[in-house]
Amino acid sequence: MRADALRNRERLVEVAQSAFANNGIETSLEEIARQAGVGIGTLYRRFPRREDLIAAVLAERYLKLTECALTLAQHREDADTALTQWLTLLVEHMAIYRGLSLAVKEAIHDQSTALGRTCKEMMDAATALLERGQSQGTFRTDVNFYDVMSLCSGIVTAVERRAEKRADSDVPPVDPYLLLDVVLKGLRSGVVGGGAGG
Amino acid sequence: MRADALRNRERLVEVAQSAFANNGIETSLEEIARQAGVGIGTLYRRFPRREDLIAAVLAERYLKLTECALTLAQHREDADTALTQWLTLLVEHMAIYRGLSLAVKEAIHDQSTALGRTCKEMMDAATALLERGQSQGTFRTDVNFYDVMSLCSGIVTAVERRAEKRADSDVPPVDPYLLLDVVLKGLRSGVVGGGAGG
DNA sequence: CGCTAAACGGAGTTAGCCTCCGCTTTTTGC
DNA sequence: GCAAAAAGCGGAGGCTAACTCCGTTTAGCG
Numbered sequence: 001m002r003a004d005a006l007r008n009r010e011r012l013v014e015v016a017q018s019a020f021a022n023n024g025i026e027t028s029l030e031e032i033a034r035q036a037g038v039g040i041g042t043l044y045r046r047f048p049r050r051e052d053l054i055a056a057v058l059a060e061r062y063l064k065l066t067e068c069a070l071t072l073a074q075h076r077e078d079a080d081t082a083l084t085q086w087l088t089l090l091v092e093h094m095a096i097y098r099g100l101s102l103a104v105k106e107a108i109h110d111q112s113t114a115l116g117r118t119c120k121e122m123m124d125a126a127t128a129l130l131e132r133g134q135s136q137g138t139f140r141t142d143v144n145f146y147d148v149m150s151l152c153s154g155i156v157t158a159v160e161r162r163a164e165k166r167a168d169s170d171v172p173p174v175d176p177y178l179l180l181d182v183v184l185k186g187l188r189s190g191v192v193g194g195g196a197g198g
Numbered sequence: 199m200r201a202d203a204l205r206n207r208e209r210l211v212e213v214a215q216s217a218f219a220n221n222g223i224e225t226s227l228e229e230i231a232r233q234a235g236v237g238i239g240t241l242y243r244r245f246p247r248r249e250d251l252i253a254a255v256l257a258e259r260y261l262k263l264t265e266c267a268l269t270l271a272q273h274r275e276d277a278d279t280a281l282t283q284w285l286t287l288l289v290e291h292m293a294i295y296r297g298l299s300l301a302v303k304e305a306i307h308d309q310s311t312a313l314g315r316t317c318k319e320m321m322d323a324a325t326a327l328l329e330r331g332q333s334q335g336t337f338r339t340d341v342n343f344y345d346v347m348s349l350c351s352g353i354v355t356a357v358e359r360r361a362e363k364r365a366d367s368d369v370p371p372v373d374p375y376l377l378l379d380v381v382l383k384g385l386r387s388g389v390v391g392g393g394a395g396g
Numbered sequence: 397c398g399c400t401a402a403a404c405g406g407a408g409t410t411a412g413c414c415t416c417c418g419c420t421t422t423t424t425g426c
Numbered sequence: 427g428c429a430a431a432a433a434g435c436g437g438a439g440g441c442t443a444a445c446t447c448c449g450t451t452t453a454g455c456g
Contacts, residue, residue, distance in 0.1 A: 002402060002453055028443060039405030044445065102300075105355065109363040140380075144370060147356075147377055154352010157303065158345075165307040172342060179345055182338075186384030200422060200433060226412060237436030242414065 009046050011036045013056045020057060024098030029053075054103055055114035061093060062118050069125035079133035084184055086129055087152055091176050094156040098164075101156035108149060123149070140189045148187065155179040207244050209234045211254050222296030223252060252301055253312035259291060260316045267323035277331030282382055284327055285350060289374050292354040296362070299354035306347065321347070338387045346385065353377040 001009075015036040019027040029050065033043040047053040068089060072082040094101045107115040108123070123145060130148060133139040155176050162174045199207075213234040217225045227248065231241040245251040266287060270280040292299045305313040306321070325343040332339045353374050360372045 004453065005403060008404085029445090030443065033405090040444090041405050041446085041448095042403075045403075048445095050444095102355075105359050109360065109369045142376060143380060146360075146370065147372065147380070150356030150372070151349065151352055151377065151380065154349055154355060157300075157352060157355070158348030161303050162307070162344075171307045172344065174345065174348070178340060179349065182341060182345070182349065182384035183380065184384070185388075186380035186382070190383075190388070202421070203434060206435085227414090228412065231436090238414085239416085239436050240434075243434075246414095248413095 005046075008036070008038050008042055009056075012038065012043055012046065012053070016053050017057050020054070020097040020100075025050075025054060025100050025103055049113065051103065051107055051113045051115040054100070055118050058100075058115070059118060061096075062122050065089060065093060066122045066125045069122065069129060073125070073128045073132065076132075079129070079136050079138045080184075080188070083129045083133055083139070083187075086126055087148070087180060087184070088177070090126075090149075091152055091156055091180055094153065095159055095176065098160050101153045101160065105150065105153045108146065137189055139187045143187065148183070151183045152180070155183070203244075206234070206236050206240055210236065210241055210244065210251070214251050215255050218252070218255060218295040218298075223248075223298050223301055227251075247311060249301065249305055249311045249313040252298070253316050256298075256313075257316065259294075260320050263287060263291060264320045264323045267320065267327060271323070271326045271330065274330075277327065277334050277336045278382075278386070281327045281331055281337070281385075284324055285346070285378060285382070286375070288324075288347075289350055289354055289378055292351065293357055293374065296358050299351045299358065303348065303351045306344065335387055337385045341385065346381070349381045350378070353381070 012032065016027075016032050019032050019035065029043055030040050032053075033040045036043070043053075047056065065086075069086055072086055075082070094104060103115065104119060107113050108119055110116040111120060127145040130139060130143075130145050134141045158179065159174050159176050162171060165171055210230065214225075214230050217230050217233065227241055228238050230251075231238045234241070241251075245254065263284075267284055270284055273280070292302060301313065302317060305311050306317055308314040309318060321343060328337060328341075328343050328346060331337040356377065357372050357374050360369060363369055
C-alpha cells in the first residue's frame with residue numbers, strides 16, 4: 001500500500017470515528033471525506049460500503065471484547081458472573097455511536113461484510129461463555145447466543161432513542177443496566193418454562 | 199372532506215398497506231403514490247410525514263390492541279397471564295411490516311406525530327396490565343412499561359433481520375415466543391436483584 | 397530523471413424527500 | 427343549471443446524499 005494511501009486511510013478512520021460519535025453512524029460520507037480532506041472517490045475506493053468504514057473504526061474495540069471473552073472463558077469460575085460482565089461491556093460498547101446497535105444487528109449474520117466478519121470472531125468467543133453456563137445448568141438451554149445479542153441490541157436501541165427525545169415531554173430516563181438485568185434474569189435456568197406459549 | 203379527496207385517501211392507505219407488507223415500511227412514497235394513481239403532492243397533502251401514513255395503516259390494529267388490553271385489565275384474574283397474552287399479541291402485531299418495530303420505538307415518546315398519539319392510548323391501556331401485576335407482587339417494580347415495550351421491539355427487530363438473511367449461510371431461525379418468554383421470566387419478581395451491576 | 401502502477405478527486409448520475417403553485421374538480425349559493 | 431369559490435390535484439423542480447467513472451496526479455523504483 002502506498003504511503004499516501006495509508007495516510008489517507010488513517011485520516012478517514014480518524015475523522016469517521018469522531019463524526020460517528022457526534023452525529024451518529026449515519027453521518028454523510030461526503031461530509032467525512034470533506035473533513036478528512038480527501039475526495040469522495042478516495043473514501044469509496046478504500047471503504048466501498050459504509051459498513052467497511054464502521055468496521056475499521058471499531059476494529060480495536062472488537063478485538064478487546066474478543067480478548068475479554070477469551071479471558072473470562074479461561075478463568076473457569078462463575079459462568080453467571082462471566083456472562084454478566086461481558087454483556088455489560090458489550091452494551092456499553094454498542095452505545096458509543098448512535099445507530100451502531102442496529103448496524104451490528106444488520107451485519108451479524110452476514111459474513112460478506114467486513115463488519116460481519118469482525119463480529120464473527122467476537123461472537124464465537126462470547127458464545128463459549130453462554131454455552132459454559134448452559135452446560136453447568138446456570139442458563140436455560142433453549143436460547144442461543146444470537147438471541148442474547150438480539151436482546152442486548154434492543155436494549156441499546158432503546159437507550160439511543162430515549163436519549164434523542166430527552167428534550168421532549170416527561171420521558172423517563174432508561175437504565176441499560178436494569179434492562180440487562182431483566183434479560184439476564186430471564187436467561188437463568190431456575191424453574192424452566194415461563195408462560196409465553198407459542 | 200371532498201368526495202374525491204376521501205377516495206384518494208382510502209386508495210393511498212390501501213396501497214400503502216400492501217406496499218409496507220411487501221417491501222417494508224421504508225417503501226418509497228413516490229412508488230406508493232404511483233401505485234395509487236395519484237400525484238406525490240396529493241400524498242403529501244394528506245400525509246405530511248411518513249408516520250402519518252403508517253399511523254393510518256395501523257389505526258384499526260391499534261384500536262384492537264387497546265381494546266384487548268382494556269378487556270384483559272377488567273377481568274381481574276391472573277396478571278401474569280394477562281400481560282403474557284397481550285405482549286404476545288403485540289409482538290405478533292409489530293412483526294407485520296418490516297421496520298415497523300423501529301418506527302414505533304421512534305414515535306413512542308413523540309406526541310407530535312400521529313403514530314405517537316395513536317400509540318399513547320394503547321400504551322396507557324397496556325401499562326395498567328403491568329402495574330396491576332406489579333402491585334400484586336407478580337412483576338418486579340423497578341421497570342416501567344416503556345422498558346417492556348423496548349425489549350419487545352428488540353425481539354421483533356431481531357426476527358425481521360433474521361428473516362431477511364435467511365437465504366444466507368447457516369443462520370438458525372429465531373423464535374419470537376422464546377425471546378418473549380425470556381423477557382417475561384426476567385420481569386417476574388421472584389428473588390429480586392439479579393447480578394448486572396451498574 | 398523518467399516510467400508505471402497506484403491513487404486521487406470531483407463531476408456526473410441516480411434516487412428519494414419534500415415544496416410550491418398553476419390547473420382541475422367539486423361544492424355551494426342563487 | 428350555472429358561475430364563483432373553495433378544495434383538491436399533480437408533477438416540475440430544488441435539495442441532499444449515495445455511488446460511479448475516468449482523466450489527472452503522484453509515489454516509488456530503477
